[in-house]
Amino acid sequence: MESIHSNWWVPDDFLARLRKRVSPEKLAQYGMNDIRQAYYGPYLGLRLDDGSRAPQFLPYKAGFANHILFLGRSGYGKTSIMRALAEGLYDYFYLNGRKALIIVIEAKYDKPKVQKLKEFRNYIVDHFGYDYLQENYPWLESYLQDYYRKRPLLGKIGDFAFGWPNVEGMMTKVDANHNQFQRHRLKPAIYPSTRIVFRPTRDLSLIARDNGMNVQVVEGKLSYDRLEVKDLIKFMYVNTQTNYMRLLDIYWGQKRIRDPDRFLKEVIRNEYPPRPGETVEDVLKNSRDRTIANLRTLMTKLKSDRLFTSDPKEEFVRKLTPDRINVIDFSANSHLSEEEEAVIFHNLVSYVTDEFLLKWDIPVVIIADEIQNLARHALGLAAINKIYREGRSLEISLISGTQYLSGLSKDLVRGATHIGIVGRLASEKDAELLEEILDERFDNGRKPRSLEELFRIRKARRGKGKFSIDCEYTFSIEYRVPKTL
Structure with a gap:
């Protein structure tokens, strides 16, 4: 057991209490902070403001709403921390012997992820040899061979690809001796997921192949x-x-x-x-x-x-399950307009509040990337406000992210329980609104004077920012690395 003075200290009865919930074999699959989040709440990242680099956990409040809004410019890691929170919440409920319905609204796929898989494959071969790759990462070589044979049909991995381990985190060094996972005391992993596609633009088997292991892809429909x-x-x-x-x-x-x-x-x-x-x-x-x-x-x-x-059994809401992470695929895999996405989102929220929770007494977490795509439309905004309004009594939480608030309802911010800033804010108006709500000063820093300085600033700020718990206690943080790609 570590010293009481260590930043990584845990109570003496910690592991004993956990073993009552899950077996030691299951515990061995998790990193240190994965285990601790069963005790404290989902792991958020490392504190930066006090110099301790102590782990910070989200105080999940059972029986309440835990709405989170993430703000920040593109490229600084909003989607990554939202994916990491989906993983953290899945672990949190699983380790505590509870079920929860976790639903992710995915806005796009990310073609550069294939390049990350190729880089990791070459890294393994260069350092350990091809036989080591075949023995330990057969899934990687198999996918890349399929990709080379079938591109451009393959190579469109989702922003929330829970079926691929985060190979980038294994390669990314944060100092001479540690990669991202070692810094955060986590382990790469995959999670079971169901991906629901609407008017699919390519074969479902290709979408499944792109999104890794233990993923089910189904076509979503709306009942008349x-x-x-x-x-x-x-x-x-x-x-x-x-x-x-x-x-x-x-x-x-x-x-x-x-x-x-x-x-x-x-x-x-x-x-x-x-x-x-x-x-x-x-x-x-x-x-x-x-x-x-x-x-x-x-x-x-x-x-x-x-x-x-006409068959209610075929409608998309019947595909949702608390046993897997559910991904509503609004990327280019689905042929939908923004208005149609808002209608589907509205139907989803109505189903959860009016039907699902009448049969299941479990928490519901909806994670919506690029929330502005939904909030721009009346039905989408009505669904968001419904979650904010009824979330506490029904234990529904909305975790959302957007680059900017310009042109959007201020209710997006005012309804949030917690607010996270990732990297830099997109505008001074956003900073002014947050300063009013959080009573905290936000300095975007001076503008870069060259491309080199821009890339240096972006690298330094990526994955870092501020987090405000209950919009009252704000601190600087280095957000956790997701375990999936």
Whole structure:
């Protein structure tokens, strides 16, 4: 046991208490801070403000909301710390013998990750030989061989690729004797994940191959029954100043006739009753009425769009599971507009609050990268506010990240329990807003005077910043390294 004066001290009963929750074999799979976060809460990183480099843990509050907003310019590590927190929360609940529904909203994939895998492969061969690579990293050589054969179909690894260990962290030296994992006392790992893709732009097997091991890729659909009239307007670009909009309101909205064929028949039967000897099908087929034609076209589009289904068992929310990290793939793997993403996000939040938590008494964590893509749209912002408003009573937490607040609702900041700054803030206006909320001065430093100075500053600030717990206690931090790529 380490000295009580050590920065790495743990209580005398620490391991004994942990062994009651998990076996010693499971403990051996984790790094020091992975184990400690079962006791203190998810590991955030190393404190910098007091010079101690002591580990800082997020005080997770069971039964409460733990909303976190990360701010900072592109390239400084926002997505990395959000991925690391998804891992930390998964470990935290698992080591404490609890389940949680963890959902990640992924905005894009990251082609340079293939280069990182190639660099690691060459590093292993150069230092240890090809036989060592084949013996210890067969998954790496197998993927790269597939990549060379099938590119450009392969090589689009997601920002949240929980199926690849973080090979970059193993290669990145922080000093002469330590890499990133050694500095943070963690170990690289992979996590079981389910990736949900909408209107997939490539074969699901290719998406699965790109995202590593122990990953399931499924196609996500929306049930007709879950589509409100306002959703149809977004997906089908309905003109709201028309007679057929009135009929949509009555039959799809108020009467909830959510099957396209039955909807058309009910409209004809009640609004355009067939003449003697004429059937409903005859009216649908032969009528030249513009309203009927528009409704027929709308329902045909709805039936032909693979995003929608009449079978509730096929809808994307039924694919969610607390046994895996769930990735909602809004990258270019899915063919969606921003408005459609906002509708899906709104449906997700409504399902979690109105259905899932009625059956499961477990925490829910939604991690949304590039939150501005959702917050720019009314339905997306409504879903965010719903989480902020009901999160405490339902134990739903939203962890989100964005580069800037310009043009976005200030509720994004005011609703957050904790705020993290990664690297540099994007604007002085963001700094002024945070200074008002946190009562803390934020200095972006002077602007670089050359490209060399820019790269030097970016390297020095990457993965570092400030974190404010409860928006009251703010400190400098070097954020933890994620265990996955």
